[in-house]
Amino acid sequence: MSEQKNLLSLRNIHKAFGGVIAIQDFSLDLKAGEIVALVGDNGAGKSTLIKIISGVYTPTSGDIELDGEAISFRDASTARAKGIEVVYQDLALADQQPVFMNMFLGRELTKPPFGLLDKQRMREESQQLVDELDVRIPSAASTISELSGGQRQGIAIARATHWASKLVLLDEPTAALGVAETARVEDQIAKLKEKNLAILIISHSLDQVFKLSDRICVLRRGKQIGVRETKNTDKNEIVSMITGVA
Amino acid sequence: MKHLVKTILCGAAVMLTPMIAQAQTIGPKGEAATPSSEIVVSDSSAETLKNGNYTAALLWHDQSDFVNAVTAGATAEFERFGVEVVATTSAGFDAAKQRSDIETALTKKPSIILSLPLDPVTSAAAFKEAKDEGVKLVFLSNLPANYEHGTDYTTVATDDLFQMGKQAADALAASMEEKGTVGWIYHDADYYVTNQRDNAFKTTIENDYPNISIVAEQGISDPARAEEIANAMLLRNPDLGGIYVTWAGPAEGVLAALRANGNKTTKIVTLDLSEPVALDMVRGGNVAAIVADEAYELGRTMAAAAMLDLLDQDVPPFIVAPAVTVTADNVSEGWMQSLRVEAPESLR
Amino acid sequence: MVVYIGFIAIFLFFAVTLYDDGFLTQRNLTNILLQTAPATIMAIGLVFALSAGEIDLSFGSIVAVSALTVAVVLQDYPLIVGVAAGLGVGVAIGALNGVLVAYLKLPSFLVTLATMGLFAGIARSMTDLRSVPVMNETFTGIFGSGKLFSLPSLVIWTAIGVGVGHLVYRQTRFGAHVLATGDNPRAALVTGIKVARIRLYVLMISGFTAGMAGLLYAGRLQAAKYTLGESDLMTVIAAVIVGGTALNGGKGSIIGALLGSLLMGMLNNGLILMNLRVSDQMIVRGLIILLAVAVSLRDSKR
Numbered sequence: 001m002s003e004q005k006n007l008l009s010l011r012n013i014h015k016a017f018g019g020v021i022a023i024q025d026f027s028l029d030l031k032a033g034e035i036v037a038l039v040g041d042n043g044a045g046k047s048t049l050i051k052i053i054s055g056v057y058t059p060t061s062g063d064i065e066l067d068g069e070a071i072s073f074r075d076a077s078t079a080r081a082k083g084i085e086v087v088y089q090d091l092a093l094a095d096q097q098p099v100f101m102n103m104f105l106g107r108e109l110t111k112p113p114f115g116l117l118d119k120q121r122m123r124e125e126s127q128q129l130v131d132e133l134d135v136r137i138p139s140a141a142s143t144i145s146e147l148s149g150g151q152r153q154g155i156a157i158a159r160a161t162h163w164a165s166k167l168v169l170l171d172e173p174t175a176a177l178g179v180a181e182t183a184r185v186e187d188q189i190a191k192l193k194e195k196n197l198a199i200l201i202i203s204h205s206l207d208q209v210f211k212l213s214d215r216i217c218v219l220r221r222g223k224q225i226g227v228r229e230t231k232n233t234d235k236n237e238i239v240s241m242i243t244g245v246a
Numbered sequence: 247m248k249h250l251v252k253t254i255l256c257g258a259a260v261m262l263t264p265m266i267a268q269a270q271t272i273g274p275k276g277e278a279a280t281p282s283s284e285i286v287v288s289d290s291s292a293e294t295l296k297n298g299n300y301t302a303a304l305l306w307h308d309q310s311d312f313v314n315a316v317t318a319g320a321t322a323e324f325e326r327f328g329v330e331v332v333a334t335t336s337a338g339f340d341a342a343k344q345r346s347d348i349e350t351a352l353t354k355k356p357s358i359i360l361s362l363p364l365d366p367v368t369s370a371a372a373f374k375e376a377k378d379e380g381v382k383l384v385f386l387s388n389l390p391a392n393y394e395h396g397t398d399y400t401t402v403a404t405d406d407l408f409q410m411g412k413q414a415a416d417a418l419a420a421s422m423e424e425k426g427t428v429g430w431i432y433h434d435a436d437y438y439v440t441n442q443r444d445n446a447f448k449t450t451i452e453n454d455y456p457n458i459s460i461v462a463e464q465g466i467s468d469p470a471r472a473e474e475i476a477n478a479m480l481l482r483n484p485d486l487g488g489i490y491v492t493w494a495g496p497a498e499g500v501l502a503a504l505r506a507n508g509n510k511t512t513k514i515v516t517l518d519l520s521e522p523v524a525l526d527m528v529r530g531g532n533v534a535a536i537v538a539d540e541a542y543e544l545g546r547t548m549a550a551a552a553m554l555d556l557l558d559q560d561v562p563p564f565i566v567a568p569a570v571t572v573t574a575d576n577v578s579e580g581w582m583q584s585l586r587v588e589a590p591e592s593l594r
Numbered sequence: 595m596v597v598y599i600g601f602i603a604i605f606l607f608f609a610v611t612l613y614d615d616g617f618l619t620q621r622n623l624t625n626i627l628l629q630t631a632p633a634t635i636m637a638i639g640l641v642f643a644l645s646a647g648e649i650d651l652s653f654g655s656i657v658a659v660s661a662l663t664v665a666v667v668l669q670d671y672p673l674i675v676g677v678a679a680g681l682g683v684g685v686a687i688g689a690l691n692g693v694l695v696a697y698l699k700l701p702s703f704l705v706t707l708a709t710m711g712l713f714a715g716i717a718r719s720m721t722d723l724r725s726v727p728v729m730n731e732t733f734t735g736i737f738g739s740g741k742l743f744s745l746p747s748l749v750i751w752t753a754i755g756v757g758v759g760h761l762v763y764r765q766t767r768f769g770a771h772v773l774a775t776g777d778n779p780r781a782a783l784v785t786g787i788k789v790a791r792i793r794l795y796v797l798m799i800s801g802f803t804a805g806m807a808g809l810l811y812a813g814r815l816q817a818a819k820y821t822l823g824e825s826d827l828m829t830v831i832a833a834v835i836v837g838g839t840a841l842n843g844g845k846g847s848i849i850g851a852l853l854g855s856l857l858m859g860m861l862n863n864g865l866i867l868m869n870l871r872v873s874d875q876m877i878v879r880g881l882i883i884l885l886a887v888a889v890s891l892r893d894s895k896r
Contacts, residue, residue, distance in 0.1 A: 094777035096844040106785030346629040367725035371816035
């Protein structure tokens with residue numbers, strides 16, 4: 001990674017729900033064009049962290065800086081407005097709507113003079129987006145329910161990258177996919193680097209983590225165990241960090 | 247309770263009708279009643295009617311055995327003179343559906359429409375098209391507002407409501423040997439049909455039977471509460487000789503109360519045919535008599551009136567069909583006379 | 595879509611078998627359009643509600659309240675006040691439904707089941723079961739028996755309703771958000787759609803269309819009565835489902851609802867012209883609706 005300033009900085013993030021501490025003293029920097037993997041056992045706090053970054057939760061204490069600017073998100077839509085997009089585990093796609101409407105869900109394009117939907121432009125832009133990421137679907141007008149799991153995942157990723165100007169958070173992007181589809185989605189994620197976006201990915205698959213990420217951040221029971229450069233570590237080290245067993 | 251719904255509909259006619267107890271049934275505009283037996287199409291007119299290729303539509307408010315009997319009476323009378331029934335509808339008490347039914351039936355260009363207008367107000371516009379096209383309109387029980395006899399419609403026919411109440415009084419008095427005490431359970435609502443019948447019963451007892459006194463009066467608006475009402479009445483008047491119940495539905499509840507009290511002496515009289523009530527009567531229970539209307543005759547007379555109008559003969563503005571008193575001795579005949587169907591198996 | 599085929603099939607069937615009975619006459623076909631106008635308008639609102647994943651069972655009662663409101667207000671006030679009052683109560687009742695559903699998070703089925711009964715009772719008590727005549731001839735012309743360029747006003751209202759409804763449903767962001775909300779509320783939420791507000795709005799739209807239907811009934815009958823709209827609930831739901839709108843949201847069609855409504859009207863009309871007995875009319879109509887709904891739902895599952 002070239003030396004450039006941090007896109008996202010998390011400083012000493014704490015999050016407690018009542019008396020239960022979910023995240024303690026978490027700090028991490030992300031640079032544009034970098035993929036960081038977040039790993040840890042179930043309940044380690046990965047999803048909580050994603051929700052804090054995407055504005056769903058407000059941290060109990062700690063600072064978040066985006067592009068060197070201190071921010072506090074009131075809700076998910078302010079985070080979205082700042083260029084942060086999430087690909088949720090359940091994909092958040094409306095199954096009975098066409099691909100292009102999903103791609104522009106909540107941010108539909110309209111045309112003058114009456115502000116009606118510009119379906120043609122949405123279709124064309126969607127087609128372009130899926131082509132860029134090599135998501136192979138019959139057409140941008142296809143209904144989501146007609147698509148395979150991998151195709152849907154591709155759509156969700158394409159949507160996030162289209163709207164994210166800075167950061168994409170991926171929550172278990174291949175958990176429900178078969179081998180071939182997983183490989184295709186991994187290719188798509190790798191392509192996001194070219195768009196100079198910062199990417200934070202949660203994954204249970206260490207193979208995937210090692211294939212995709214530049215750095216790996218390990219969480220255990222809400223504590224940040226450590227961050228490693230992917231090229232300077234190996235699976236054994238990461239597994240022992242995750243489990244706490246030397 | 248087969249007439250309850252018909253009853254509710256007719257409520258609107260109340261606005262046009264003086265509410266004092268009459269010595270006879272009067273029409274929606276205060277017209278004197280003509281007995282249905284006077285409405286007869288002569289056999290000599292048969293040829294003229296058959297050559298006219300006339301058609302009729304029957305546009306009812308709802309479905310019930312009452313409507314079925316009226317339909318049967320009308321259809322049979324039409325058949326005798328070669329008038330074809332081309333449409334039959336039921337509005338299910340929906341004024342908008344009735345309007346649609348009229349429009350749809352007019353597609354078949356009927357010469358005659360027999361109908362129960364749902365109420366005077368909504369039916370005025372609904373029947374306008376039919377009226378303007380010169381269709382002979384014969385109404386059952388209700389009359390559209392501001393319609394003129396002779397120019398706008400042929401006639402209004404209904405049950406002889408006063409006779410029904412009077413005959414109920416006569417039958418109850420007879421079963422009590424014309425002496426004793428009576429409870430009066432009347433319909434507590436502004437409804438033309440039940441009000442006329444209930445008041446006729448009361449007037450008759452008061453005027454014609456000096457040895458019978460009405461010692462308890464209780465209104466009822468929800469038939470489901472009849473049993474409680476009867477229980478309360480019997481508690482206060484344990485030696486009631488008879489009870490009048492406004493129609494058969496609540497009468498079933500009153501019967502249940504009497505049975506629960508082991509009361510075998512208090513007589514009941516009610517209006518409109520009902521199998522469970524009649525069964526008690528046939529088995530020698532509390533029910534002394536049921537007074538019914540002659541629905542079949544009502545249908546016949548409506549058809550006859552319409553055909554007379556087609557023949558350019560004068561038709562009186564208000565026609566009533568007679569009432570029939572049904573006792574244990576004439577159940578089969580009574581059923582036949584009222585509805586023109588065999589009495590239910592259990593009663594024969 | 596199935597409704598197009600069913601519509602054409604039944605139309606052709608009646609056209610052939612009832613040719614001599616005047617089914618194809620301009621008068622009869624116009625009658626069908628006039629008779630179905632209020633139900634079609636109600637159906638438009640229901641498509642919006644169902645598409646957002648909500649149901650409105652109260653629209654029939656709203657029709658009665660709105661019609662009675664118009665009739666009563668027009669006795670003392672000018673046309674515009676009566677119309678505003680009639681539509682206003684519709685929207686207000688819809689808003690009540692909407693607030694309970696969207697912000698108190700109560701299921702719309704239960705909320706509108708309750709308000710259906712509530713407003714049926716209010717309609718009954720408004721005038722003590724009495725029917726109220728509408729004497730204002732401008733009103734009965736505009737909303738009932740009038741014509742513009744030889745087109746009956748009810749046909750014009752149907753066309754406007756379907757045209758505007760279709761445009762909003764298919765070509766606006768609002769329509770897209772309604773569909774997304776019914777399809778996957780979580781997806782709608784995380785993409786920034788104000789899901790609660792959409793739920794409020796669709797029930798207000800359903801209230802508005804029911805209010806409009808109340809106006810059309812009052813205009814057509816030149817009177818209002820508490821029973822108006824009561825029997826439309828099942829007809830309109832059937833029309834909307836046959837027209838390809840999903841009961842559980844995310845999918846629907848305004849044009850389909852129009853055809854479904856016309857199909858229902860055609861059935862009523864044709865079965866009467868066939869001179870069937872009333873009970874047989876009900877049986878045949880029930881069987882055809884069952885068939886249409888079954889085929890339509892099978893079709894949409896694929």
